[in-house]
Amino acid sequence: MIRERIIVFDTTLRDGEQSPGCSMNLDEKVRMARELETLGVDVIEAGFPVASEGDFVAVKAVAAQCRVAKVAALCRTAEQDVARAAEALKAAAHPRIHTFVATSDIHLQHKLRKSRQEVLEMTRESVRLARDFAEDVEFSAEDATRSDVDYLCEVLSVAVDSGATVLNVPDTVGYTTPGEFSQLVQTVKQRVVGERQVTISVHCHNDLGLAVANTLAAIEAGARQVECTINGIGERAGNASLEEIVMALHVRSDQLPFETGVITRELYPASQLLCAIVGFEVQPNKAIVGRNAFAHEAGIHQHGVINNPLCYEIMTPESVGVAANQLVLGKHSGRHALSLRYAELGFQLNPTELDAAYNSFTALADRKKRIYDQDLISLLLPPVRSRSAKTVVDTGVSRIAATV
Ligand code: KIV
Ligand code: ZN
Numbered sequence: 001m002i003r004e005r006i007i008v009f010d011t012t013l014r015d016g017e018q019s020p021g022c023s024m025n026l027d028e029k030v031r032m033a034r035e036l037e038t039l040g041v042d043v044i045e046a047g048f049p050v051a052s053e054g055d056f057v058a059v060k061a062v063a064a065q066c067r068v069a070k071v072a073a074l075c076r077t078a079e080q081d082v083a084r085a086a087e088a089l090k091a092a093a094h095p096r097i098h099t100f101v102a103t104s105d106i107h108l109q110h111k112l113r114k115s116r117q118e119v120l121e122m123t124r125e126s127v128r129l130a131r132d133f134a135e136d137v138e139f140s141a142e143d144a145t146r147s148d149v150d151y152l153c154e155v156l157s158v159a160v161d162s163g164a165t166v167l168n169v170p171d172t173v174g175y176t177t178p179g180e181f182s183q184l185v186q187t188v189k190q191r192v193v194g195e196r197q198v199t200i201s202v203h204c205h206n207d208l209g210l211a212v213a214n215t216l217a218a219i220e221a222g223a224r225q226v227e228c229t230i231n232g233i234g235e236r237a238g239n240a241s242l243e244e245i246v247m248a249l250h251v252r253s254d255q256l257p258f259e260t261g262v263i264t265r266e267l268y269p270a271s272q273l274l275c276a277i278v279g280f281e282v283q284p285n286k287a288i289v290g291r292n293a294f295a296h297e298a299g300i301h302q303h304g305v306i307n308n309p310l311c312y313e314i315m316t317p318e319s320v321g322v323a324a325n326q327l328v329l330g331k332h333s334g335r336h337a338l339s340l341r342y343a344e345l346g347f348q349l350n351p352t353e354l355d356a357a358y359n360s361f362t363a364l365a366d367r368k369k370r371i372y373d374q375d376l377i378s379l380l381l382p383p384v385r386s387r388s389a390k391t392v393v394d395t396g397v398s399r400i401a402a403t404v
Contacts (some may be wrong), residue, residue: 003259006249007225008242009043009201009235010036012274013062014074017047017241021278028277033062036230037069039266041242043096043225045072049088054353056088070136072096077119077126086133090131097130100140100168103147103155114150123155124162131163133150138166138201145169146175149187156192166199166225167192171214175209175239175280178217181270185221185330201225206232211240216248219258230274231282231289243267243288243320251315268321293317294325299334306336329376331365345373353384379402 005024009047013029016022036044046062047055063071071092075081077099089095101122108114130137139159144152157166202218204211215226232241246262271289275281294317296302304311317325326338335358342349360379365371
């Protein structure tokens, strides 16, 4: 089957960094950019150079660092913004200028205080100017999903006529739904792009928890670039999560015949590096990279996974760079996982001993949130306990974690 290539545009260092508590210093941005290149993203949006001297310097450093991925710099549709972005990208091997202006009446009236005609002119001027500096120019119509569709198409057409190579349709406030967004992308494809060599991009925010679903719907409708972030960080509820989009395309390639250049086993290391840089973890149940994404506590599930992980896992932990799945021992666990953990600790229990240990274990798990290996050992009756010569060290790397 022929799989069409989806361009992965990572904006962790720009939109992601704009979220509360996620700011990064120069070294951290460069380290993260290196990781993103290793991960295999196609475009790294490094920052918004006119916003601050720090952002300018960071974009410059990332541009000098990355030789494979394209490096994008964001700018408004204003002359000094575009010039600053171009300046920051001077050392880039593959520079992209990304210029944007809002197209919804709400933004025009209450934020920009500009007429529709003025915004059309700003688009024309800024894309033309950007093309003087770079071959690769992306134009974004901010708040596209709350814009009048005819006007949106008019602005996007002006952007293409002025030289834009990528047209981005952002769902800036995370308002759209998959069916509606699919329609919008199809409209842009038919009415603006036609036969022209222009890539349609989407940029979805997660205010209704639909960012990834909207992105996938857009791909099916013709978008060939997706904008996303590691761990889904970004303004407010965040951006579409890169790891979720990539793995949805990977795991469900039967439904979604597309491919990316992302090396999936680098997803978890990239997620972990970002957590270390920003200083907080993702939620435990976060898809793909959360602590519980490959953890099983319920006895029925543990039994199934022990027999064959396929019972409850649709991808292997190794495929995303996680060392192994985990069977977590808690009040929902069964004898299979408990017996396996005792064996790992050096105790081979006969059925009667296992029954006794299991009864004590469930009683303890009802009272205690965290159960450690030492707890498990203390549950054993003295003759059984003294049978193992093994020294118990809770390394935390066991597949079976005696921790709820
Ligand atoms: O959310 C948004 O509209 C943006 C644009 C600048 C692309 O971040
Ligand atoms: Zn955004």
